[in-house]
Amino acid sequence: MLPQVQPLPGAISEILASASRNGCLTKADRYGLMAAILEESLSEEEMRAINRLLRAVNRGWIRVTNDSHSQVA
Template identity: 60%
Template sequence: MFPQVQLIPGAISEILASVADTGYLTIGDRYGLMAATLDESLSEEDRLSANRLLRSVLRGRVKLAH
């Protein structure tokens, strides 16, 4: 059974703004994205934004902070 996680409202837009400013996805951002993937009530807009962000990481446009 998965632990219950809940995404803070507005977290996806905050993560996007932070990544746009720094070019890096922090560990906290990654936990936020993990919570987003487990949140079945996530809006379609937030889901698309999270997917776009993850594709940017895969393509090397966004780096992972250590």
């Protein structure tokens, strides 16, 4: 049996704001996004925010780090 994963309310908007501010997506951010996606009850706005994050990573505007805490770029 898989463990139940549930995102915290407002987690996606906080991850988006933090990644935009710091220029990086941390390991903790990625776990938060994974939890939100696995929940399968995302609003359209939350899905758009996740897509914006993924595009920013793909374009190199936000880098992915292995640190578990935010770094100021």
